[in-house]
Amino acid sequence: MTELFGQVNKLDPNKGLVTLRMSDDDLHTLQKYHATNQQQVLSVIASDDNEPTPKQRRFAFALLNDIWLSQVGGAWLETVESTRRHFYGTYEYYHGLDFGEFSLSAVKGNKSDTNEFINMLLDYAVLHNISLSVKPLNELEPQEIAHWEYQCLMNKCCVICGKRPSDLHHLDTIGQGVDRRKTNHLKHRAVQLCRIHHQEAHSLGIETFLQKHHLTGIKIDERIAEVHRLNTGD
Structure with a gap:
């Protein structure tokens, strides 16, 4: 079928x-x-507004397949089905659900759980540098994009294509002639970009670039600053 x-x-x-x-x-x-x-x-099967969308479900299954193809993780990666069962079980455990309670199906699933499940898969993929067959920014719900932006900054992979190496790209003007090594970077917005998309950002201009890729940028916090060795003092 x-x-x-x-x-x-x-x-x-x-x-x-x-x-x-x-x-x-x-x-x-x-x-x-x-x-x-x-x-x-x-x-x-008729769906209502609370059921997982076809787009969500396709993306989740694409991520599961990417993880399985990567063979990063252990014996539970034997098949795509065993990979799916593992992540279903992991999600249920950490969210206090009973065994078999979580589902991506249109009958049993819901949008919010599916979004969180997708975030869990993306976290795993970015942590283990797994190549993704589908670009997250084209698939994520608007409210979930910020989570992906943050994880890319923390794991130093391009927010658009997932490639490494990549660099933190400031979105807010710090000031001409100001030494960025001495500037307090906290609360300045940033995104993580590879060289190609870094050049695209300069070519298009920040606002056009952000609109094109549905990005808003993440305000740098202590954790991001530590990963990128940014100054946080005055």
Whole structure:
């Protein structure tokens, strides 16, 4: 069974017809099955505003697959399924849930738990320098982007592409002629960027760059300052 997603575009209850808006990939998959000339039976699950979105679920499963492909972590990485079970169990343990209570399914899951689960997977990936097949900034919910920005600053990987090496990039003007080694960096905004995206930020200008990548920047705190050896005194 292949799971596909679509948004209801039009309903005609008199004729029993439903028109769906689907992504190109899902539509091509459906066309491939239809080309076999076998009768297709679709299972439709209606979702409400509290259920995990297809975008969330796809991203979570992509992250699980990336982690499995990396083979970083131990024997539990034997299969994608064992990897999934491990992280489900880890999430349940640290959030005080019963075994089997967490799920990414549209039936049992919810948006907030799915967002936190994705954050946990991203934390693991960035900590172990795991290459991601999908860029987080294109997939994360707006309220979750700040968490990714912070983790990238703490682990020194580019917030856009995840590459290393990368550098802390100041978003707030410190002042012309001011020695940054002696400046108190606390509460100044920053993002972590590789050389390519650092150049893009200078080329586009800060505000255009931030809008393009849906970034706001993170105010430097004591932990970030310590990782990057930034001055925090007057």
